[in-house]
Amino acid sequence: MSVVEVQGLSKQYDPPTGVLAVDDVSFTIERGEVFSLLGPNGAGKSTTISMLSCLLRPSGGDATVDGHSVIGVVPQDIAIYPDMTARENLVFWGRMYGLAGAELKGRVDEVLELISLVDRQKDRVDKYSGGMKRRVNIGVALLHRPRILYLDEPTVGVDPQSRRSILDGILALRDQGMTVLYTTHYMAEAQELSDRIGIIDHGKMIALGTHAELVKIVGEEARVDVTVDRALDGMVERWKGLRGVSKASVEEDRAELLVEDANEVLPRLFEEAAQGGSRITSVNVSEPNLELVFLHLTGRALRE
Amino acid sequence: MTKVWAIAWKDLRSTMRNVPALVMMLVAPLALAGLLGFAFGGGDSFEIAATKVALASEDVQPAADASGEEAPPLAGDTLTGILTSEGLKDVLEVTQVKDAAAARSRVDDGDAAVAVIVPRDFTAALYGSGGTRTAVELYVNPTQEFGTAITDSVVSQALLGFNGARAAAMAAAAMAGGGHDEAAQAAAAAFVQSGGVSGALVLTDRAPGAGDDKGEEASAIGLVLAGMMIFFMFFGASNVARTILTEDQDGTLPRMMTTPTPTGTILGGKFTSVFLTVAAQMVVLLLGGRVLFGIDWGSLDIVTVLTVVTAAVASGLALLVISVVRTPGQAGSIGAGVYLVLALLGGNFTGTATTAGTYATVQGFTPNGPLLRGWDAAMRGGDLADVAPDLVVPLAFGVAFFAVAVWRFRRRYA
Secondary structure (H helix, E strand, O other): EEEEEEEOOOOOOOOOOOOOEEEEEEEEEEEEEEEEEEEEOOOHHHHHHHHHHOOOOOEEEEEOOOHHHEEEEEOOOOOOOOOOOOHHHHHHHHHHHHOOOOOOOHHHHHHHHHOOOOOOOOOEHHHHHHHHHHHHHHHHHHOOOEEEEEEOOOOOOHHHHHHHHHHHHHHHHHHHOOOOEEEEEEHHHHHHHHHEEEEOOOOOEEEEEHHHHHHHHHHHOOOEEEOOOOOOOHHHHHHHHHEOOOOEEEOOEEEEEEEHHHHHHHHHHHHHHHHHHOOOOEEEEEEEOOOHHHHHHHHHOOOO | OOHHHHHHHHHHHHOOOHHHHHHHHHHHHHHHHHHHHHOOOOOOOOOOOEEEEEEEOOOOOOOOOOOOOOOOOOOHHHHHHHHHOHHHHOOOEEEEEEOOHHHHHHHHOOOEEEEEEEOHHHHHHOOOOOOOOOOOEEEEOOHHHHHHHHHHHHHHHHHHHHHHHHHHHHHHHHHHHOOHHHHHHHHHHHHHHOOOOOOOOOOOOOOOOOOOHOOOOOOHHHHHHHHHHHHHHHHHHHHHHHHHHHHHOOOOHHHHHHHHOOOHHHHHHHHHEEEEHHHHHHHHHHHHHHHHHHOOOOOOOHHHHHHHHHHHHHHHHHHHHEEEEEOOOHHHHHHHHHHHHHHHHHHHHHHOOOOHHHHHHHHHHHOOOHHHHHHHHHHOOOOOHHHHHHHHHEEEHHHHHHHHHHHHHHHHHO
């Protein structure tokens, strides 16, 4: 059963000549599902979430969400009050969500426990680390026990330990039946958290499905990154013609090849390099993943 | 309403934790008022410092004549008595010295602004029948024009009285003798030509003004602080109103809009916080003025009404300015310009009691000019009937400011 239905959603800033930030995006999110929007910076992820949060009026299309009061929104930028303590922030935002009295107090205590800030609850937020601020930012969205949670790149600028803590928290919420819309430009996060992933680029949804379904787009091919001691362009042309190599291109100082079977192709690469008078200085093999899918679909890396 | 109060309380608490804002809102107006009040010499009235006078009376009794009549009282002593009388103590601070040289020396040394030197033949000239003329010398410090003018005026008044008395006495003596005394006639003519004033030296009080019949007088420092209060309340209101823009930029305002809180409630909370903050600011300043400077602001009901109206005007104006700008930076620069112009036009720095003509007319059509008049009337002991006419224009401005601000914010955050 879908709790979020998005149909042909579009947003153009300053029409008719302004930027088309979101262009005919459609997807659904099932109850209890973690759905990720994966794309590079500027792809339209935050604009999509803003429209679903009713912060931006769409230029076109339609979005249906299962009730305004059941949504919790974690914005990308930390949106809490730095001159207030964590507790004061949670109490204030709880009131904005309609909580009061003993219910509010109890829920604030629970959320402080959830975000592991009980010991620092009376410290002002401007004294917190970035990771702690992110946790309060997330905690605010959980106060009213939402059924749907929007998280807009919640791990940006966060240390690895805090990122791990946030991801574990989201997984725990999923296990409790929370429906999650998660935006990120980190492939690993989308891969780890999501039941389904929508890949978005330049405002368009270019692929949508489970991880396994998306990876099949690029087939079973692995990516091989190779560096040599001489100019690459000539070697890449030679490698393109090798059996088992479906695609070869130069990316900065290395060659990126898509191959059917890395174990079979690697010896041929070395042989061809030797015949061409070059010496391979490094080799890296990556099994099919979403980075490859994005590269295959757009010709660009996910993080440029 | 709970959400409105929650938003208002959040902003009020934030202001209380913002030390620079508190300094601007509370310390600056009290400090400025105190400095200006100190510069004008105190809190009760516009006091002019008494002029320091060195008085040397060298007057001596004239030589005894053959008639055997009792010698007249020394005119120099009479003049000394006039200059050192109780009624002139606030105007002249007289130090008597032994002779003219000592008197001049005090002026030269800066210990006195004026030396009054009564000549040796002062009594002889006054009571003599030979038409002798003499003069009281004023030895002055040319930089002390104001004090010199006062002393000159007092001494001239006194001498006029002496001359008048002399002329009258001589005329009476001539008439008693059945003859026509030329000297008496000349003295009388001189007295008449001088436009003589008779009678004791009197200082005339200023003409009665509004509220004077109640026996109250607005303190100078109170008027200064009232002007400073309103001026700094503009900035206090702006400081809180500006959080609408900073919260928009920081994301907390958009986040509030993702909660089940209507936009109207959010804006209502912000408007309430602005009003409450400047009302609290005013209360603190009123109390500060009372405690630090002894200002009597007037009766509690009038002060309450004036506080509410002043806070409404200041907060409405600040919200209007915020509603037409886009960034906190713009709010700061444009707002400061608007507040300064209104303060200059409304008389926050000059007061309203001494203005006249076109300027006074313009003052009357600003939101703050009539408010200052209202505060002035309150401090003079005025009642609601005295203050009410001065509230009409500010209230109209306050309502208009709010209305336009609401309209613009609704369009922006619809």
